[in-house]
């Protein structure tokens with residue numbers, strides 16, 4: 001006899017939003033030579049963060065402060081908000097799960113873009129929500145279309161990533177501010193800003209967090225280079241953030257991650273350094289693929305969508321060719337986004353690998 005799983009869980013497909021590179025390496029029996037497929041930041045964390053984490057390791061016998069107080073104070077100061085506008089959690093992925101749980105019951109309508117970040121969809125499915133997907137417009141998430149769809153179906157939640165994954169495209173601050181001002185009554189927007197730290201802070205949307213119906217999600221995984229630490233935060237109206245307290249995993253954030261995140265925020269030179277390294281790597285990726293007649297989409301992130309100019313089947317063959325040649329990259333799952341493959345920024349030594357392997361992978365893709 002099987003245990004009494006809920007109907008919801010019993011009927012969920014056993015899906016994983018992203019199969020990790022380690023899983024692929026185990027299946028191949030070989031390591032990748034370039035790990036540039038998961039939008040990690042190979043330039044690494046701030047040296048101050050590494051030092052703080054080293055010191056914190058000796059205190060790992062302690063539970064971390066469940067209120068993340070010191071870190072929340074630093075985050076609140078960074079964004080000019082109050083302490084009760086900030087929730088710290090196990091990366092954006094963990095926080096998105098909580099946001100979904102706050103408002104989604106079986107049958108609740110949720111709006112996102114067709115081909116947008118799948119981990120959000122995974123959480124919605126996990127709580128029985130009913131996803132409505134709006135097509136991208138010119139390779140950008142269509143914020144007006146998302147709002148229209150939300151009004152029509154009475155959505156409780158709307159998801160938008162700005163800048164976007166998987167395309168790397170973005171909306172200027174004025175558009176996001178216009179979106180925030182037009183959120184349908186009783187709906188909430190999840191504004192996923194995982195990549196916003198790669199942009200200059202002056203380009204960020206200005207949203208009065210207390211009077212909006214927007215939750216902004218930030219992470220230490222991307223520009224701060226701490227993906228393995230699993231730490232991020234949400235900013236939102238105090239009344240919404242208070243509800244997170246009822247359901248969050250109070251001891252879920254680890255002590256080392258807290259120390260690293262706090263030290264990162266104290267290193268004023270880190271983000272400018274990372275932004276210029278990432279911009280140079282984006283240019284290099286453009287040059288590598290440009291030599292072979294491929295174009296790149298404009299990107300405000302630490303990855304570049306390379307437009308194969310062909311269909312999804314061709315892009316898949318190219319991706320497989322690169323994987324077979326030890327280059328870990330990924331591609332979007334649905335048309336028309338799946339004409340692209342996504343190449344992440346990395347150290348020069350890593351980008352040397354696709355530079356060397358792309359010609360053979362392209363030849364193989366063309367011949368099949």
Ligand SMILES: Cc1ncc(COP(=O)(O)O)c(C=O)c1O
Nearest residue numbers: 091092093161165194219221232
């Ligand atoms: C749009 C987007 N949101 C969230 C995440 C995950 O962030 P975290 O590591 O904070 O869970 C990613 C990682 O690739 C992402 O692309």
